[in-house]
Amino acid sequence: MGKIGLLKHAAGSLFIQLLLSFLAILIPLISFFFFSFTLLKNHATDEVIKYNTLSMNKTIEKYENHFNQIRNIGLDLLLDEKLNTLNRSTLDYLNARSLMRSINSYLGHKDIALHNIFIYFKKSNFIISGDRGAGADEMFSQYYQSADYSPAFWAEQFSKSSSFSILPSSTFKEKTINQLTAKGRYMPVIVRNKFFPDYQVIIMLDLNKMLHEFHDSSQDQFLLLDAAGNPLAANNVNEQVESTLPAWESGKNDVKQNDIYYFNKVGSVTGIRYVKIVPDNLISAQISNINSILLTLLIVFAIISICAAWFFTKRFHNPVKNIMQSIQTLNAPSAVQSSIHEFNYINDQVRHLVQTNNTIDQANSRKNSLLSYYAFMNKIKNIKLKDQELYDFSIQEPYRLLLFRLQFTPSFFREIDADEGKASFFVREYIDSHLKTYVQTQTIQLEHDLILSLVIGNSIQEDIPAFLSSLKTVFDLDQRYWSVTIGVGSLYRNSSDLTRAYEQVQALLDYRKLGNVTQIITAAEPLPDWQAAMTGGQEQELYTNLSSGNEEFVLRIVSKVLGQLEKKDATANQYYDFADNIVQLVTKTFASLHLDMQALQSHLALSGKARSCSNQDELQDYVVQLLTFAMARVNEKKAARDNIIEFVMKYMEQHYQDDITLDILSDKLNISASYLSTYFKTKTGMNFIDYINNYRIDMAKSLLKGADLRIQDVATQVGYQNINSFNRMFKKISGVTPSEFRKQQYLIEG
Template identity: 30%
Template sequence: MPKLRRLRQIRMRSNSLFLRLVAGFLCIILLLVCLTSYALSVSKSNVRHEIVKYNTLMLRNTMENYENHFEIITKQMYFFYFSDNVQRLQSDPRYTFFPKVISDILTWVGNPNLYINNIVFYAQNSELGRFAVEKGTSSSNDTMFKAFMASERYPLEFWEQQFNESYTQRMFPADTFYSNIFEGRKETLGNYIPMVFKRADNHDFYMVVFLDAAKMYNAFHQASNDDLVIYDGRGQVIYNRAANEEYPALEELASRNSAFIQDDKYHFYMKDPSSGLTYLHRLPAAQLASQTQLNFTVVVVVIAVIALSVVMSLFLAARINNPFRKLIDSIRGPGEGEQYRSSIREFDIIGSQLRDKNRLMKQWAFLNHLKDIRDSEYDRAKLEFIDKPYVFVLFHVIEKNNAAWPEGTFQSWLYYMKVFIEDKLNRSFPDALTFQTEYNQILSMVFIEDGDELHALLRDMKAVFDQDRDSGTITIAVTSTYDSSDQMNAAYREVRERIEERLLVDETQIVSAAPTGPVELAFTQEQDVQFRANIREGNEEAASNIVRNFFSEWRSPAATAATWHRFAERVEERIRLAALERIGLPRLDEILANSADKISRCVTVAELERQLLEWVTLTAHAVQEKKAEPKDAVTSFVIDYVQNHMAEEIYLDALAEKLNLSSGYLSSYFKEKTGTNIVEYVNETRIRKAAELLLDTRMKVQEVAEAVGYRNITSFNRMFKKYTGLRPSDYRKGDHDRPDGETTSG
C-alpha cells in the first residue's frame, strides 16, 4: 500500500499544471536553441546582402527626398517669379515696389519646410540702373554680392555673367557664403545651393534662390554614416558632405555597377532620369565586414538567453496560479477592488473584457439613474460617492439637411464620434463615463480636479468636430461642478438647459456659462394680423416681406437656437391656422410635413429664414390655385353657413335639410371635395377663429368660447388644446405677455 500511495502521489504531481508547464517550456526552449543555431549558421551569408540592400534603399529614399524637394522648389519659385509683385518689379521697377517684394520674400523664406535661406532679385538696364532686392533690404549689385551674399566661388562677375546665359533655370554647386558688412570682420552665413530662375525673353532680370544645403542634408539623408555626394548632369558636384575626402568623377561611375568597392569603401550610387542628378553614398568596407561577423559577444548572449529562459520558465510556471486566482477574484463581482492587469496577453484580454463589462454595467446603472428607471440596489451602489467633483458634458449633434453618407449613416457617424469622445476623455480622465442618451446626444460624466484641463481638451475636440461641419453641427454643453451622486439628476437637468442656450451658427459651440436671461422673438400684433391676412389671401410677396423684415431687424446675438425655433413654430402655426380654411387639411399637411423636424435641423438663422419663406411660398401658391378652381355650390354653402353661424349650434342634419340632401351623402361629398368631414371642419374653423380673437381682442376666454359656439368652457379648453397644443390662456400669454407685441424681454 505505501508503494501504491507513493506511485499515486508521483502520478498526481506529474499531472500537475506546474510540471506540465515546465516540460512545455523546456521543449520550446530546446526547439528555439536548434532554430537559433541554424539561423546563425545561415544568417551570416544573408547579412551582407541585406546591408547592401538596406543602404541601396536608404540612398533611394534620400534621392527621392531631394528630387521631390527640388521639384517643389522649382514649381513654387516659378509661381513666385511670375506673381504680380515680381512681374511689376521686372517690367516697371520702382522703389515703392520693393517693400511688397521683400514681404513676399520673407514669406517664402519663413517657411521652414522649404529650407530657403534667401531669395535675391537682380536687375540691370532698368530705370533704377543695376539693383538687387533680398529678404532684408535692397542694394546695389556691388553691395549685394560683395557684402551681403559674398562667396569665393561666386564673385560679382559670375552673377553679372548670368544675364548673358541662355538657360531659364539652373542649379549651381553649393558653396560657403559669408557677410562682409563690417570691415575686417567676415561672418559665415552658411553653405547654400544657388538656383537661378530667368525668363527667356528678358536678359536683364533674374531670381536667385539660396537653398540651405546643411538643413536639406539633415532632413533628407537617411544613412548611418555622414557621407553624400550629388552630381549634376554635366559632372559638377552640386553638394559634397565629406568635403575633405576625395570622390570619383561622374565619368568613373558610368562604367561601374550601382554598388562597388573602391579605396576600401563601398560605393552606392543612383541617377534620377528626370533631373539628371546622380547621388553617391559611401560606406567603409571595414564597417560592413564587422556587421557580418558572428563575434564572441553574440555567442555569449545566446547562451545567457537560453539560461535565462530556463530560469524564467520555472518562475512563470511557479507563478501561473497567481493570475488565475486574481482573475477569479475579478470575476466574482465588478467594482470590488482594483482590476487585475497582467503582462500575459490572454490574461490581460480577459481582464480588459471584465473591465469593459464593469464599465457597461456602470453606464447602464448611470443611465437608469438619469432616466429614473428602477434598478437593483447593487447597481445603484456602484454610483454612490461623495466629495468627488464632477461635471456633465453633453454633445448635441444636428444632422445637416444636405448631409451625404456614402459610407455609412448618421448613426454610424455618431458611433465613431462617441468612440472618439470616450478615447479623448479617458486619456486625461480615466474614470470618465460616456454613452449615448438620445438618438443625437452623447453624455459624458467627467470627474475633475481642474476645469481648465477639461476646457482645453474640449477646445481641441472642437477643432476636430469643425472638420465635419458638412455632415452636422455639434454643441458641447458643460455644467457647473457637482460633488455628490445625489446631484446627478440636477446636473443632467442643467446640462440639458445649457444645450438650449446654443446659438444658430454653423460651427461647433462650447456652452459653459449659465443662461443670461430669457429672450423671446415674435411678430408684433400688427405684423401678426397682416401676416395671417396675406396668407389667407395667398399674397406671397407681402407675407414673405413680413418674414424678411423681421429677420433683418432681429438678428440678436442673444437669441438662442431654442428662441428661434419657438418663433418658427409660432409662424408655422399661423400659416396652418390662416390657410386651413382655404386649402384644406390634406394639402396643408403636405406643405408642412415634418415641420418640427425641419425646424430643428436648421443650423443657422439664414437657413431657418429660408425654410419659413419656402412654407409661405408653397402655401400662398396653394391658396391661389384654390382660388382659381371653380367653386362648388354645396361646399361653398357649407363653408359660408359655418362662417356666418359659428356662434350657433350647427348640426349636419340641419345643413343637409337646407340643401335637400341626405346627411350621409352631404358628409361624404364634403369630405371628397375638401379632404375633411364637416364635424372636423366646424371644430377647426371655430378654434381658428377663437385663436384670432385671443390674439386680436381683449375678450375674456369665456366670451371667446361663446363667440365661436362653445357653451361649455371645459369643452372649449379641451378642443382648443387638441388643435393648438395649448390652453386658451397659455396661447394668449404666448404673444401678449409683452406690451404692444414687443419681441424681446430681458
C-alpha cells in the first residue's frame, strides 16, 4: 500500500474524523477570538482614553465632595453664636477656648485634608485658629508667612462679594528668631457670609494629603485651574507644559496637543477646571501592554483548544460502541424532534404564564378605569383622614397639591363687612377659576382658613408653577386685610401617595415667615431651625426680673431675643411660640405674687391673640405692652408694702451681716414666727430665707467688684460664717462661683 493509500486509510479512521470535527468546532471560536483581538487592538486608543477619563472623573468627584465639605464646615463656624462675643477689643477667653475646641473637632477628621482653620475677626483684627489666637498681622507675618499672601491681602478679602473662594496653593513658613521654617504647601479656602460681614473663615488645605488621597497614583500629572485659567495647584507638571496649555473646547473632555493628551472637566460645585496630563508615549505604552496581553491570550486559547480537542477525541475513540450509540441517538430524527418538543413545551408553559399574568393586569386596569372623575373628587375631600381607603381610584397623570392658608389681620375685622367664612369662600372661588385657566384642577374648602387644590397635568413640572406667580400678585394687593401662605407639594404620580402629599403640604405651612406678603413655600425650602427662642437661663432670668419689676432689664432681654429670631430668619410659629412663652411667664408672675388675675385676663382679651400679629412690629408691640402692663402691676404691689414688711426689710438691710431669723424679727414685732413667714410670702411673693439670701449675695457681688478682699472675708462681711455655705449659695443664685464671678468682672473691665 502506497503512502497515498495510507493517508486515505488514516483519514477515514474514527480518531481522525473526531479530531477534525472538534477542530472544525474550535476554528470558528479561534477565528472569533482573533477577530475580537483585532477589533480591540484597533480600539485600544479609545479604550485607554476612556480609562483615563473615568480615572479623572473619579478624582474630580473626590475633590468636589471634599470642597463641598470644606464649605459646609466654614458655614457652620460662621453661624457659631460665640463669634459675637469675640469680635470686640476685650477677649472673652472662655468663649475663645470653646471656639478653639470647635475648630479642633473639625481638624480631627482623618478623612478631610485639613491643616488648620482660622476665624478672622474684622473689628478686632484678631484671628483664632486650632492652636492659637493672635493678631492678624502677627499670624500671617510670623506663624503663616507666605510670599504670595501678605497680611494686607487677607484683610482685603472682607471686601470680596463671593461667599466661597479657593485660592492658589502656596508654601507657608513660620518665622522664628533665627530662621524661617517651612510648614508645608497649603491651598487656602475662604468662606464668607453676607449676613456676617465682620467674620471670615480661612481654611488651610493640606495639598500633599489631597494629592495622596484623591489620586490613583502619586505620579499623575494633574493641574487645577480657576475660572480664569490661572493655576491653583499642580502635581508633577513642569513649567513648560503649564505655560502651553491648549484652548479648551466646550463639550470636549480630551484635547491632544504636541503629543500630549489633556483630559479636562469643570467641577459642578467649585467651577474649578481639573486637567489630567498624559503624554502620548504613556498611552502608547498602555496600548502596547494591552496588545501583548491580548496576543498572549489568543495563543494560550489556541493551545488549550487544540489540547482539549485531542483529549476529548481520545476519550471518544476508545469506547467505540458508546460513541456510535451516542451518535445514532443524537442524529436520530426522533431525538432531535424530542429535544425540540421539550423546548417548545417549556416555551409554551412560560408563554401561558405570561399571558395569564397579562390577563390579570388588564382586568385590574379595566377595573380601575371604571372609576369616574367625580367619584375621585368625593374621596379627596376626606384626604385628611389617615385611615381613609384611597385604592379605589387612580390618577393617570402627574399631580401636585396646593394648600392655601388665610390669616386675617385686625384691619379685616375693623374695615370689612364680612365674616371669615364668607371671605374664604370668595377666595376659594377665585383660586379655582384662576387655576382652571392653566391646568385641570379641583379646589375644596377644608376649614374657614384652609383651601386645598389638586392640580393635574404635564404642565406642572416646575417646583413653583408659573401660574402661582400671578396668583401671588393678586393676593399681595390685599395684604392689608390678610396674608396668604401657599404650600406647594412635590410632584406625585400615584394616587396611593395622596395622603402623604397632603401631610407634606400641611407641614410646609409651618415654614411661613412672619410678614404680610404672600409666601410660596415648596418642598425644596430648607428646614427651619426649631430651637427654642429663649434658653432656660434666659427664661429664668426674665422671670426673676419680671417678678422684681425691673422693666429696663426685661425689655432689653425681649429686644435681644427678637433680634436673634430676626437674624436667623425664624418662622412665624417660632415668633408666636416666643409670645406665648411671655404670656405664660406673666401669668406665672401674677400667680406667684398674688396679683389680680382678672385684670390680666381682661388685658389679654383686649389685646387679642399673639397669633393674629402679621409682622414683627405688631408682635413686638403686643409683647412690650403685655410686659409693661405686668410690671406696672408688680411695681404697684411693691409700692403698697405695709409697716411690717418695711420694718423687716429695713432690719435686713441694717443687720444682714449678723444672724437674722424669723424668731428674732417676730419677737421685735410681737407676732408669731409662722404668721410672719406666711405674711412675708403673701406680700412679697418670696420666702423670707430666699429674700435675705438674695440680698446678701447682691451685697457680695458689690464687694467682689470693688474691694480687693479675699472671698472668705467677703463671705464674713455679708453674714456667712462658713465659706462652703457661701460658695454653694452664690453659685445657686448667680450660676457661677465667687471666683468665677470675679474673673468675669476682670475680663469685662479689661
